[in-house]
Amino acid sequence: MKKVTVFLGTPRKQATYKGVLEFEGYLRKHAEIEFEYVFLKDYRLEYCLGCKACFDKGEEYCPLKDDRDVLLGKMQASDGIIFATPVYAFQVSAPMKNLLDRLAFVFHRPQFFGKTFTSIVSQGILGGEKIVKYLDSMGEHYGFQVAKGCVLKTLEPTPEAVQASNSRKLEKAAARFHKELMRTSIPVPSLFRLMLFRIARTNIKSMLNPKYRDYRHYEEKGWFESGYYYPVSLGPHKKIFGRLFDLLGTRMFNRP
């Protein structure tokens, strides 16, 4: 059975939580799924100190000793992840942003290949669409397969038509998520993802050395030589574009 873990940036069991519960109901119509709800408010997560030890030396050198690895472990033990947050001042809530900051090292060394991600954002009036895009891009940078997230309108009292629209969005989002969750193979990357990988590795190879964790990680994983992060048949066009991106990366980092 697939396991899905929801990370909630809301301090309340109200609109965001209720939206995710409804999403769970729709998802369970497609398949039997184990769900876990993780309220970030219940975990101890200090603010990043900005030392970059996680980037340069490795995440185990982070001076903050708190629940970061408990939360990371929950992601690693899941097949699917949902980041759910209310809009606060046109952004994700502070606990959600803090989680993203503390896991920023995963952008350097993506690890969630083959796992599925989506976002559920609740807003009063405005700002949710940009946040869905933001969270979905975070999921991609972590290495997840991303099923586009959705925004719920929750201004109270919520008119019936708005409630019905929220339900339709959740139902469709659950179907998208289910499709990705049940994939049996990891898809070929888009040109954009391929470009990001090839430019990142050129950067790491030309700017860093084995003293840096990123460099050693790329070496250990064989990423300096591979076509992409994971074994995949790129096809003739993407192979050519891959070489062009390598060249582009070299030019970018050698330009004064």
Ligand SMILES: Cc1cc2nc3c(=O)[nH]c(=O)nc-3n(C[C@H](O)[C@H](O)[C@H](O)COP(=O)(O)O)c2cc1C
């Ligand atoms: C501090 C704060 C800031 C908020 N900022 C926004 C905002 O910028 N845009 C918006 O549409 N709603 C905003 N809201 C409304 C919430 O996003 C909305 O009510 C949400 O559904 C609350 O989720 P919850 O019931 O899970 O707490 C804000 C609410 C709070 C408490």
